[in-house]
Amino acid sequence: MAALMNKVAIVTGASSGIGRAAALLFAREGARVLVAARREEPLQALVEEIASAGGQAVAMAGDVSDEAVARELVARACAQFGGLDVAFNNAGILGEMAAAPDLPLSAWEATLRTNLTSAFLAAKFQLPALAARGGGSLIFTSSFVGHTVGFPGMSAYAASKSGLIGLTQCLASEWGAQGIRVNALLPGGTDTPMGRHVANTPEAMAQVQGLHALRRLAHPDEVARSALYLASDASRFTTGTALLVDGGVSIHRG
Template sequence: MSSTGLENSSVIITGGGSGIGRAAALRFAQEGARVVIADINADSAKEVTEEIRSAGGTAVTVVGDLSDQAVVDEVVTTAVEAFGGIDVLVNNAGIMGRIAATADITDAEWERILRVNLTSPFLMTRAVLPHMLEKGKGAIVNTSSEAGLRGSASGTGYTVTKHGLIGLTRSTAVMYRDKGIRTNAIAPGAIETPLPYEMDPEAQGPSVVIKYAGNVGRRADADEVATVIVFLASDAAGNINGAVLPVDNGWSAV
């Protein structure tokens, strides 16, 4: 029997096909949870699903752009139909894009990063809440970033959306604290993940951000972050709500 209370729980993980999302999916499956892997990349999502199944776990895949309401609806419907409800939502999918300063971001870049990093977690959260409210319990974990705690860790678009995700976390925590639903966030620092980004070192954004790169410290393994996600979703974190937990080797303390 799992000591985390996650055995047979229904867990949705966005961006579950790689990096932190993949590591979290494997960790939840090890705890006996049944996992929905939601990702825009079909091949990587299916690989993680098969990896879980090969180890004796239970997982299903939903492929699509999670900033699309229709895909969000499909993810939630899949979890409910396959596993009987939703116990945990991990809003992990995100993009970094260019490390651009405010004056250099195009309208298209701004809209895209906003849709993926902030609107998508909102849509997912809104969609799962009725199911959690019906059960009278649930846990939501949002992957923010060190960029959600300071202005010097990334470009303007990424920084703004990760600050916004912390606002979504805290508001949701307060609104549903008396309904048995907990909402927390993690703020990873430098992680060994395949999150792509573009950087012209001569441009304003990178030239400023790079000045603070010495404070980053070592790069963590994705599994080190995944263990914190699982903890926040587990019974062991039953009285933790509205928290933003840095997972950054002390970067936020510098």
């Protein structure tokens, strides 16, 4: 049986990269999916691709750091599909990169609002909906950056992604008795638009690949499969974790 048969899932940051791969995979595994991102056109293309493969999906464009959008995502999932079982809060940005003395406060705040505050807002509305279904899975996309590795110029990104792990742990403790599992997914370098922005020359790409024990970047579908594990009953005794899916970048020193 498909891993998410008859489940309802929200996937944010679904217009490209890991979010898009996860939405496609969740739909193939039987979930009815509400996909969200800022850009309407790629979302509609994704919905059409899911439908052409026999799945069910609807799209909602909006800024996940807007509380009204976070509320409406859950309301629409419940109205369209009858409830919520899985939430994969994957939307995020790299943000401006600079040494701390050179980083404008506005850039710091924008990164934390998009990566961390949006996760709080998502959980604020998703948790009651998950509880109403008797439990479910809430997943955040964090990063190995700020958890096992630090890079110069990435203080805002690292702080926002590290903060997601603390949020994960507290929510897992608060909501475990209601059958809700809360976990953070920590990808390594992944072949996404964000990843290619960081490694934007052949030399930079070779350097980033070499940081990983596997000597390559992940394909978005590989990370999506780990999200599927956390979304499904295969991880039914897993909560409060920071799951590294990083190709060994956290342990490689060669």
